Amino acid sequence: xxxxxxxxxxxxxxxxxxxxxxxxxxxxAALVTAVVGGLSPAVxxxxxxxxxxxxxxxxxxxxxxxxxxxxxRNGLREAAAALIGKFKGATSGLVIGIYGxxxxxxxxxxxxxxxxxxxxxxxxxxxxxxxITAQGKKPNEDHMEELKGMAAGMENVxxxxxxxxxxxxxxxxxxxxxxxxxxxxxxxxxLAAAEIPVCIIATVVTxxxxxxxxxxxxxxxx
Numbered sequence: 001x002x003x004x005x006x007x008x009x010x011x012x013x014x015x016x017x018x019x020x021x022x023x024x025x026x027x028x029a030a031l032v033t034a035v036v037g038g039l040s041p042a043v044x045x046x047x048x049x050x051x052x053x054x055x056x057x058x059x060x061x062x063x064x065x066x067x068x069x070x071x072x073r074n075g076l077r078e079a080a081a082a083l084i085g086k087f088k089g090a091t092s093g094l095v096i097g098i099y100g101x102x103x104x105x106x107x108x109x110x111x112x113x114x115x116x117x118x119x120x121x122x123x124x125x126x127x128x129x130x131x132i133t134a135q136g137k138k139p140n141e142d143h144m145e146e147l148k149g150m151a152a153g154m155e156n157v158x159x160x161x162x163x164x165x166x167x168x169x170x171x172x173x174x175x176x177x178x179x180x181x182x183x184x185x186x187x188x189x190x191l192a193a194a195e196i197p198v199c200i201i202a203t204v205v206t207x208x209x210x211x212x213x214x215x216x217x218x219x220x221x222x
Contacts, residue, residue, distance in 0.1 A: 008033035084130040091135075092128035092147050093214030097207040099124050100154040104203045107162025110169050115159075120151045140221040150210045157206045161199040165192050 008029040015025030034044040084090055099120075106113070113119035128147050132139045163171040167188045179186050 004036045005033070007036055078126070082130065084127040084134065090131045091211075091214060091218070092131045092143075093150075093211040095124065095128045095131050096147070096151050096154050096210050096214070099151070100158050100203055100207050100210075103155060103158040104162040104199060107159050108165035108199070110163060110166040112159075116152045116155055120155050121148075124151050137222050143217050143221045146217055147214070150213065154206060154210060158199075158203055161195070161202045164195045165199060167192050 011029040011032055012025055015028070016022070031044070034041075039047070084095060103113070125144075125148060128151065129139050129144065132143075160171075163169055164175060166172060172188050172191055176186055176188060176191060
């Protein structure tokens with residue numbers, strides 16, 4: 001039956017809803033989808049291995065995770081917190097805002113830092129926590145959870161809108177092909193030029209929103 005092909009999606013939804021192990025959920029969903037789709041275990045493993053090796057970004061992601069883990073083990077978090085601690089006027093919202101500007105600029109050149117796991121968690125979050133400590137306050141757990149969401153949100157917004165500025169990047173080509181299917185032929189250069197104000201507005205609005213939200217949270221928790 002056709003609906004059985006959606007079992008993999010259901011497994012993902014239910015698994016994450018129950019907060020089960022994420023890797024186990026993904027593997028189980030992939031296996032079920034392969035079986036329902038008529039793939040034999042051998043063909044499934046061959047397909048999985050071929051795509052893994054062919055996907056260079058996956059290899060880069062693994063390298064970044066290894067490097068980040070090594071640096072974090074040798075004091076990366078402490079160094080990041082100590083650095084921001086030298087700036088007495090810095091706030092967590094300001095730290096996240098500055099990161100947003102930097103992230104948008106580098107995204108325009110298709111340069112990644114490892115995302116939330118590879119950069120936000122080991123670098124930006126300790127700096128945000130260091131900004132609180134530098135003001136003589138003890139970081140509140142609920143405040144830190146809110147900051148995690150804001151830092152991750154800043155990463156997603158700036159990368160989403162910034163990557164389209166890179167001419168020839170996957171995001172720009174996707175938009176170009178989508179418009180072409182709708183009957184609109186657009187050059188990548190023109191597409192990037194049109195995206196510049198969109199990226200700037202999205203970044204500025206997000207920075208202001210998170211800065212004001214952080215100020216409100218500081219008043220609430222301290």
